[in-house]
Amino acid sequence: MSAIRIASGGRIDRSRAINFRFDGQAYTGHPGDTLASALLANGVTLFGRSFKYHRPRGLLTAGVDEPNALVTVLRDSVREPNVPATTVELYEGLVAESQNRFPSLQFDVSAVNQFAGKFIGAGFYYKTFMGPEFGPLKGTRFWMLCEHFIRRAAGLGRAGLAPDKSRYQRMNAFCDVLVVGSGPAGLSAAAAAADQGANVMLAEIDSRFGGSANWSGETIDGTPASAWASEAVAQLAKRSNVRMLNRTSVWGYYDTNTIAALERVTDHKPMGASGEPRHRHWNIRAGSVVLATGAFERPIVFPGNDRPGVMLASGAMRYANEFGVRTGERIAIFTNNDTAYGAALALKRTGASIVAIVDVRRDASEKARHAASECSAELLTGYAVTATRGGKMLDGIEVQPFDGQRVSGAARKIDADCLLVSGGWSPAIHLASQAGSRPVWDETLQAFLPPQPTENWVGAGAFNGAFQTADAIAEGHAAGLAATGGTNARKLTPPMVEGFAGEPNPAPVFEIKGKGKGKAFVDFQHDVTADDVRLAYTEGFTSAEHLKRYTTLGMATDQGKTSNVPGMAIMAEATGKPIPEVGSTRFRPPFAPVSVGSLAAERFGDLKPERLTPMHDWHLEHGATMYSAGLWFRPMIYGAKGETVEQAYVREAKVVREGVGIVDVSTLGKIAVQGPDAGEFLDRVYTNMFSTLPVGKARYGLMLREDGFAFDDGTTWRLGETEFLMTTTTANAGKVMQQLEYFLDVVWPDLRVHVTSVTDQWAGAAIAGPLSRKVLEACVQGTKVDNDALPFMGIVHGTIDGVNVMICRLSFSGELAYEVYCGANEGTRVWEALMAAGKPFAIVPYGLEALGTLRIEKGHVTGAEIDGRTTARDLHLDWMLSKKKPFIGSAMMDREGLVDENRLQLVGIVPLDNRPINGGAHIVEQLHEDHPMNSIGHVTAMCYSPALGKYIALALVKGGKARRGTRAYVSDPLRKRFGPVEIVSHHFFDPDGSRMHG
Known part of the structure; x- marks a missing residue:
């Protein structure tokens, strides 16, 4: 492959040079180049090594679907691995390096893996490392021996450890119509919708608007397609009701037309060139969506199809027309459809020699034959490429007669330094699939097309299988009108389009089984071969999803954009079923990689919500070491100078056992349960009875999930005939509230009950220890707190330092203990009053470590034991399971497995x-x-x-x-x-x- 920059043409600025480095070597390119086009113009044809076999790989495509040319981009000490070189825009000082090779790209010692191909095919991990114990290793499994080396070899690019100093931004947007894709169909749709007065957003993944019109070589109404696109873009840019976002990948389609998009704001600029964010993440809520996302050209599977110098015809055509790069001097073309002939014409115009066009069809169209003649190319119909020749670069191909199913006859050698392949086109229906639609197979196009929408979207252009530019423009116009509900708008006069744009309508040929040696690759990045697909069939993994996971086909960074359909076709042949019955995997977000930084945006660093109790500042002032418990920050210990954590909590717990201590319990979940049926509701929620609980008393309660497993425990206080205060564990407060609301809204809507979360309305302090009653007697007014006035689980109301308080006698520590609640705004005042009252009794504040020690000594359970897998019986709480009433979980709690x-x-x-x-x-x-x-x-x-x-x-x-x-x-x-x-x-x-x- 001898790529070269041609003297004129393309959309690069040859008057300016851009300096960049790749693998330590200095190169120059021009504004408008991508890293891929600039390297190609400098004669670089080896871009990377494959994942498993470390085979040399060159460019396959020119866009986001590139599976081979993955690089790591370095910005200062920050590394961004696995970026397709085809999507990296050139800028001054760009530094990139190849991946998955050692010690160098030219000489990679791991290339020896190619000789072990028969032993490391699909599924070899499962078969090799999940077997019986390996005797000589004294019981250590073989996997444990190999794991270190395998994990070092796995992966592609190497992530860095340096913090990313870039800034990221989040945006929310609302529009009447979102148009995804700015090819001829997308531009036409945006214009039609804007004409109707709609608020329009136009998103384009590429740096330039216009899509294929930028590099198709056609004329539209007598104007070069690139000029037509530029004028259409200019007209849209003038509209006040149109927002245009280039370098923006729409990566996720969610319910109710919520769309996720990533705008690459400064990736094409030197680091620190502006104060703009690097990426901007858009949450777009659209009234309707026009999907004009185009299509991806597919390769053909044949032996040696991964050799550098073999690439898709559309990619080579784009390098020629848009970047002014000729991908070879002696170019051969291998196709099953007409569109590759347009690439032949484009390359011929750059001065390349088209040595042969190999078409598997016996009867090429008249238009195709005429194009071959214009190229002065030998047209070999009814032939197929069965092998490639060369080392790290292509220097020739072999062809044989092909009858539509198999090759025969003697092989013929053709000298070529570049082979362009076209196996048909796959509409980019990913977003429609994400929206809940299953693709529909089209026999004519040999491709999956989108079905009827389940969300409010409409398709246009190649997305719908309309590959002719005139059809795409007309469809886009109709889609724009449909998206706005426009019915009386001006109808589009179909444009006059000239230039070669053959219909795809490919022959149903996806694989050529050559008689020579060489692997035939389906998924280039993950080294999945046609034989791997057939092995999956032999092993019984015949469904699309099983095939994907067994072979990893379509699981690489390109997500199978070029490999899915050929893989399904080979499996269909193996099973004897048509492709639609084999099916296709569902496309999941993201359509293209999304930076984690953009998802987080300004939410970086320690982002855990900091819920603070009313006494938080007091704890800090008195030496508390804080840590998070759920969403809350709570004291761990109140350590003295020189104390370890263990010494501190042991001291605090000992004081509670022997004297008196105080702990902040404001974080306990608190839910007001009110209404005439509140008692009945609690009987259904808890395993034990609450409707019989007297006013002014509390009771310990246990909740189960519907499946019979323990869910949460806590106390509930009856404050009045129709009013209860439920307390829950700190961690489960939200989950309990959700469960209560669900059952009231969905299961028992007839119950007259209202639940309200009041966790933040109350401050709580628990005082515990043999002297705790004396502390209360010293500061509580308006009520007595002796054993008669305040028995175990009793509730009284009074004041402390003039603040109204509610006191319940209950214990988590196993000691004589009380919980004191007051309004949150008075929490610190009451806490300080309790501390002052306890000073004569040597009261100490204690933290969660001491609280945990006291509860372990008593055997009380928390979330560590109520972990979603335990039952009331497992925790010795079966005494709380009422036999007098049903409750949530009672129908399932006695299953055989739960009483074992x-x-x-x-x-x-x-x-x-x-x-x-x-x-x-x-x-x-x-x-x-x-x-x-x-x-x-x-x-x-x-x-x-x-x-x-x-x-x-x-x-x-x-x-x-x-x-x-x-x-x-x-x-x-x-x-x-x-x-x-x-x-x-x-x-x-x-x-x-x-x-x-x-």
Whole structure:
């Protein structure tokens, strides 16, 4: 392949030179070039190495569908890998490098993989590394030996570690009509919609508007297509009701015509050239959408079809007409349709010699034959290319007679340094598919076309299979009118289009099975061959989705834009079914790669919402170390100077057990449940009874999911006959609220109940310990708090420092304890009053670590145990399952699998070596440090217990209740922690509850 910049033509500015570097080598190009066209003009034909076999690869296309020429773009120390060179616009100082090679692109040691092709075909990972144990490795599986090397070899480009200093932006837009694509159809649609007074947005993925009209070589009404497009763009730009976005890829189509798009604002400029964002992400809500996204040319599958110098005819035509680059001196063309003849004419005009046109059809059209004659090309109808010759560059092809199904006869050699291939066209129906539509096979075009819309969109041009420019313009005009509901508008006079634009209507030929050696590639980037597709059939992976996952066809960065249809066709032949029955994979967002930075935009850094309790500033002022619990920031410890975290929480927990402590519980979920049927509603929500709860009392409650698994626990207080205050765990407050609203809105709409989240309206403090009542007696006014006035689970109302408070006697610590609630704006005032009242009793504030220690000692459960997989019985809460009423989950909770005695059940764990163990560590019956196996459960929470003077833990263990008093082992290979443990009751401390009832 001997590419060269031609003296004139194209849309580049030859008067200016742009300096850039590729793989450390300096080159020059011109404004208007892409990295691909500039390198091609400099004679560079080797762009990359393939994923698996590391085969040399050159350019296949000229656009976003490029599977081979992936590069890494470097901006200072920031690396952006896997960018198609065909989409990188040239700018001064551009630095890029090739990928997936070592030590260099020219000499890649991993190319030796080509000789192992028979052993590393489709599915070899599953067959090789998921087999039996490998004896000589002493039980270590073969995969564990190979994993390190495989993971180093996997992937394409190498991501960088430097922070991205670029700025990104998000935008929201609303329009009457969004036109996607600015080819002849898109321009016509935008003009027609704008004429109707519609607010129009026009999005084009390329840098220039006009699409194929920029490089087709046709004339429209006597004007060169590029000039016609430029004038149409200029006229649209003058319209006040038209917004035009170039360099913008519409990548996602969502419900109710919500469209996602990425605008590449400064990727074509030197870094820091302006204060603009690098990318701008658009959320567009459109009344209607015109999809004028065009089509992708397909390759033909034949042996040696991936050699550098083999490329799509449309790509070569674009390099010639738009970038002024001739892709070869002696060019051969291989086609199954008429459109490749237009490329032959375009290349002939650049001075190239068209040595042969190989057409699988026996009867080429008269128009095609005339074009071949104009090119002075030998026309070989009823022939196919069966092999390519050369090393890292093409120097010839072999052709043989072809009867539509198989080749025969002697091979003929043709010298050529470039082979252009056209296997038909695949309309770019990706967005329509994302909108919920399944493609429909068109036998004439041998392509999938969009079906009837399920969203408010209309198609035009090649998207609909209308490949003639005149038809595309007329269809675009009609689509623009349809999108606006225009019926009495001026009808478009079909333009006069001249120049070669043959209908595709390809022969149904997707693969040529040559008799010579050489792999025939379907997916160029992932090295999926035709034999891999047939192997998938042999292995039983015949559906489109299974084929995709077994072979990885269509799973590369190009998402199968050139490979999907040939792959489906080869599978159809293997199964003996027509292509529509094999089907096509569903196209999913994104259509083209989207930067994560644009999705986040200004939301970078530590973006977790910072929900702060009313006493947050007080905690910081008094030495609290804060950490996040769900969405909230809460004190972890109030550490003294020189204390470790463990020393601090042990000190705090000990004070609570012996004296009195105070903890901020404002983060607990709080939901007001009000209405005449509130009691009945709570009976249905909780596993236990609440309608019988007296006013002024609270009760501990448990919720299940509909499938019978534990969902959440908490207390609910009856404040009046028709008024309850439900409390939930901090983490599940939102989920519980959602469940309550769902059942009231959907399942029980007849219940007269209203639920309101009041979490942020209340500040809460829990004081706990043997001296907690004395603290309250010192500061509460308007009510008594002795055992008679405020019994366990009782509620009273009073004031503290003049602030109205509500006090409930309940305990999470296992000690005598009270929760004090007040309005959020008075939270700090009440907290400080409690601290002042507790000063004579040496009150201390304590954090979540001490709170967790107290709860582990008592065996209370939290989200670590209510993890979505446990039942009430697993957690020894079956005493709360009412037998008098149905409730959410009651119909499913007694399924055989949920009452199995061998389920994971809550137990206590005591490490016999009195060393800490970690949450997540496994419990095993037999210890094998070199080959951990046979877990019987896992640790959910651990602490050092000041009350017991040793490390303890809670765990979920198979048949845990029956294992109490037995011994096992902790196995934590990631943290190298192994040792013996004793399995005990989860109630470590005060099992009869006498302390909190005192």
